[in-house]
Amino acid sequence: MKNSLLLLLLIAFSNISTFAQKEVASKIKAVKVYQRQAQIQRVGSFTSSVGNQEIVLTGISTQIVPSSLQIDFDNQNTILLSAKYENNYLESNIQNKTAQALQKQLGELLDEQAMLIDKRNSLNGMLEILAKNQDLGGANAGFSPQQVVELSNVYEIKYLDIKKNLRTLEKQEQPLKVQVDNLRKQLNEVNAKFNKPSGNIILQVASTSANSIAIDCKYVVNNAGWNPHYDLRSKGITQNVQLSYNANIFQNTGVDWNDASIIVSTGNPSLNNNRPILNPLYAKVYNPNVLENEMRLEEVVVVATMGYSGKSKQNQETATVSENQLSVDYNILSRQTILSDGKENMVALKTYDMTTEYIYHTVPKLDKGVFLIARISDWTSYNLIPGKANIFFEGAFVGTTQINPKVISDSLSISMGLDNSIVVERTPIKEFTSSKLIGSNTKQTFGYDLIIKNKKSVPIKIEILDQLPISQNKVIQVELEEKGTAVYSEEKGELLWTWNVAGGQSKKERFIYNVKYPKNTEVTGIK
Structure with missing residues (x-):
């Protein structure tokens, strides 16, 4: 009887797997920085022994997303049984x-x-x-x-x-x-x-032979990301705009990224990856009593359900670009050190010469300033994302602007600043500014002269934008009598002139319109 009991105990203990624990040093080899997270790649090595082992990787950021953990071994004789993350409150991260x-x-x-x-x-x-x-x-x-x-x-x-x-x-x-x-x-x-707790990644492995095993460990961390920043530089209206595409990388994960390969990605794994589901839309006759009953029924159903709920051209090579199905990655050619201090570290991604058309633009009804606009064609090929840009023109800092490539347009328009060497005038024409009674109606006439003076020594191309009122009542009639070379958009009430003005020359045109409405009627917004 005693021998039988001893045999049963031996069999039971032989079926219990034991794990000898071993701490393994690892270091950060590469970081893929997303817009609001980052993927860390750690590497290390250990010598496996036959049977089961528990491998502990120390110094892991507490900002880890445990569900993102990926482990690879370079030896087929060793398999991963389990992997988990746990906080280590007895050992803080390396001192900053x-x-x-x-x-x-x-x-x-x-x-x-x-x-x-x-x-x-x-x-x-x-x-x-x-x-x-x-x-x-x-x-x-x-x-x-x-x-x-x-x-x-x-x-x-x-x-x-x-x-x-x-x-x-x-x-x-x-x-x-x-x-x-x-x-x-x-x-x-x-x-x-x-001085916060660090973390450990604990791996339970099984090996059939003793070998030197290389570990490749990847995981995503929070409190890291990057913001785009652009520099737009132009040497003059005869030169293309040069765009410097930079990434301001920041991280406060508690672990420094020392001498690591950096990839800047436009992807964002924290976004909701569930596609929207469009449910049927049912049309029915409105009945307040029926609606009230349905609402009560929905309340009952919701409570019951809750009870069961459980589960161009490239000028400078600072990074190589790879365009994936869902994102664009910039592989920085030089290794970087990004400290865990929350401060931004600017890293150059790319510099492009962008095919540019310069045109001046003015709206003299609102502002007599003349703005230089750089229109960049085929801008979608540059893989830009919304961000702030510094503008430099002819060696001087002009100001800042926002680049928003999400706007659907054939070209990207960027204001390069105000040019005081071009003068615009918008003056009322006295003989065409009048008010008359015609029968039971009042007819008001408005006329304006538009004058552009180019004090530069080179020719310019300029757009002048003005407007007519748009009637929102059939008793108010708006008629355009004269518009010169302007293109008229009746839907918006806009008049757009596009002129070429030689250096040192002036150009003048006029537009005239009238508004007719019943007399003794007060009408606003007509001039």
Whole structure:
């Protein structure tokens, strides 16, 4: 009976798999930075033993998305049984370099402060000695009056000297104390950000032979991403616009990315990947009583359901571009170090020469300024995403603009700034500005002269945009009498002139329209 029980226990224990745990050093090899997340690639190696093992990768960011974990081995004799992530509260991440620098600076100031305190204590000790020996003229002192006077003079000189030195030390200590307090506050702020628990990735593996195994580990982390930033530069209206496409990479994952290969991706794995489902739309006769009953029924159904719910041209090679089905990836050619401090690190992606047509644009009814517009054709081939752009024209900073490639248009228009060397005038024509009564109607006539003066030495192409009122009532009639070379959009009420004006020359045209409406009727928005 005892032998049978022993045999059963041996069989039971033989079926229980045991895992010998081994910590394995790993490092970040590459990072794929998405717009609001990043995929980390870690590499390491270990020597497998026959049977089961538990491999622990330490120093993992607590910002990991555990469901994104991927593990690959380079040896078919070792298989992965399970993989999981857990926080390690006993070991924080590697100390941040900023914190180390602050700690060193604080230590030096504390040493200096301690030296001043020692000097102050020494001087106060000397004051105590002087105070204990003030009684020089007692019966048993043995000093003559002359000696007492001399000792008093020495006491006075020494006392005043000590007090002077104490005041000097106090002046030195005060700013030092402020510096120490400020450094401590800064260090506490940095430590609060970086002295957080790290994480471990625990792998349970089984091997049929002892081998050196390389681990390739990938996972996604939060608190990282990038923002696009553009520089638009033009040397003049005869040159194409040069676009510098940059990525401002940031991360606050608690782990520095040291000397890593960086890929900047326009993808975003955090977006909802579920396609929208279009349900049938049923048309029916409105009945308030039926609707009320249906709403009550829906409320009952919802409660019941909740009970069961469970589960161009490229000028500079700073990155290579690969266009995938759902995103565009920029592989940065040089390795980068991105610290976990939340600060933006600018990385150049590409520089393009963009086929550009320059045209001036003005709306003199609203503003007599003339703006230079750069129109870029075939802009969709540059794989841009919405972002801020700095504009430089003829070597000067002009301002900023927003690039929004999501606008459906054949060309991308960018305002390069105001040009004061082109003058525009819009003046009423007196003989065509009148109001008359015709029968039971009032007829008002409006006329304007448009004048462009090109003070530049080179020819320009310019658009002038103006408008006519649009009637929203059949009793108000708008008639365009004269428009010159303008193209008229009746739907929008817009008049658009496109002129070529030679250097140093002027050009003039006019437009006239009238508005007719019943007399004694107040009409607005007609001029």
